[in-house]
Amino acid sequence: MNVAIIGAGAVGQLTASFLAESGMSVTLVARRQGQADELNAKYLTRVNVDGAKTVQKVVSTTKLKGLPQQDLIVIAVKYGQLQELYGHLSSLPSTVSLLFMQNGLAHYDEALRLPQKNIAFSSVSFGAQMIDQSTVQHRGVGVCKIAVERGDSGAFNDLLQIKNSLFPVELVANAEQMLFEKAVFNCLINPLTAILQVRNGELVTNKHAFLLMQTIYQELTEAFEGIEQAMPFLKVIELCEKTASNTSSMLADRIHGRKSEIDTIAGVILEKALANGHDLPTLRTLYHQVLAIEESGERR
Ligand SMILES: NC(=O)C1=CN([C@@H]2O[C@H](COP(=O)(O)OP(=O)(O)OC[C@H]3O[C@@H](n4cnc5c(N)ncnc54)[C@H](OP(=O)(O)O)[C@@H]3O)[C@@H](O)[C@H]2O)C=CC1
Numbered sequence: 001m002n003v004a005i006i007g008a009g010a011v012g013q014l015t016a017s018f019l020a021e022s023g024m025s026v027t028l029v030a031r032r033q034g035q036a037d038e039l040n041a042k043y044l045t046r047v048n049v050d051g052a053k054t055v056q057k058v059v060s061t062t063k064l065k066g067l068p069q070q071d072l073i074v075i076a077v078k079y080g081q082l083q084e085l086y087g088h089l090s091s092l093p094s095t096v097s098l099l100f101m102q103n104g105l106a107h108y109d110e111a112l113r114l115p116q117k118n119i120a121f122s123s124v125s126f127g128a129q130m131i132d133q134s135t136v137q138h139r140g141v142g143v144c145k146i147a148v149e150r151g152d153s154g155a156f157n158d159l160l161q162i163k164n165s166l167f168p169v170e171l172v173a174n175a176e177q178m179l180f181e182k183a184v185f186n187c188l189i190n191p192l193t194a195i196l197q198v199r200n201g202e203l204v205t206n207k208h209a210f211l212l213m214q215t216i217y218q219e220l221t222e223a224f225e226g227i228e229q230a231m232p233f234l235k236v237i238e239l240c241e242k243t244a245s246n247t248s249s250m251l252a253d254r255i256h257g258r259k260s261e262i263d264t265i266a267g268v269i270l271e272k273a274l275a276n277g278h279d280l281p282t283l284r285t286l287y288h289q290v291l292a293i294e295e296s297g298e299r300r
């Protein structure tokens with residue numbers, strides 16, 4: 001299977017590495033020529049959770065034009081970077097299958113406006129962090145859930161059949177529910193880690209951070225039915241512990257002075273809660289704090 005992954009960041013590189021390891025022919029689309037050159041020269045190094053290194057051969061390019069020959073295109077850019085890609089994706093043949101790997105919910109309706117026959121969404125609970133332009137560190141094993149929202153799930157079979165305990169893949173039925181549940185986890189972890197500038201594990205070991213996380217969880221359970229059953233608080237603790245050494249994607253954005261995904265994660269959850277008559281004051285405070293940090297342009 002020929003797969004192109006757009007976005008040679010943390011998630012794009014980690015996914016590319018496991019797909020290449022499973023025998024797929026992987027093209028990694030980077031934005032910068034310097035990064036593509038480095039990936040072509042050195043290939044892609046993955047540092048596993050136990051510290052072992054593996055180097056996978058991938059081809060890298062900055063050109064989106066060659067992509068029609070691909071069977072599958074995985075989109076692994078941040079939510080805010082999707083807008084400039086939609087035009088290009090819509091010009092690809094309708095037979096190319098698309099898999100979106102973003103956290104949050106705002107991309108769900110947007111992606112389904114594309115003309116492709118097979119469109120799937122993924123929600124991942126692994127941790128991934130870039131070490132340099134061609135090296136990614138796996139910072140916590142977690143499931144890569146895939147929900148095929150339109151078309152034939154057979155188009156994603158090669159992915160679904162990957163057998164690697166470091167990269168478990170699972171087919172789930174309802175994409176919107178899957179993205180909602182992941183956004184709830186991200187509301188509990190990402191803003192706090194970004195504001196406090198701590199790794200995920202510290203949300204459990206720091207008693208004040210833990211209290212804040214518990215308070216947000218309480219607010220969420222009051223606003224949405226079924227959270228305690230689908231996402232017991234123990235699972236939140238487990239995700240923090242499994243990805244303990246990870247710099248959450250929102251903290252990584254703060255460190256690099258990039259715009260965060262707060263709107264597609266907390267913004268959408270706050271809107272949904274309000275529609276149910278709940279204001280979520282603690283989460284709302286964190287939401288505005290993340291936006292205030294961004295507006296201050298602390299790294300500019
Ligand atoms: N990191 C993590 O642990 C996890 C992340 N996620 C989610 O995965 C998604 C991706 O996050 P993550 O990998 O961390 O983000 P990164 O910022 O590490 O990676 C995004 C990459 O996309 C590249 N890019 C942006 N626009 C384009 C374009 N038009 N063409 C080619 N490349 C492009 C960026 O290039 P450049 O650097 O040049 O801007 C960057 O390398 C997010 O939605 C995040 O929330 C989910 C679970 C875990």
Ligand SMILES: CC(C)(CO)C(=O)C(=O)O
Pocket residue numbers: 103124125126127128186189190200243246247248249250
């Ligand atoms: C799984 C987790 C919490 C890993 O850090 C993540 O989704 C993120 O960082 O955005």
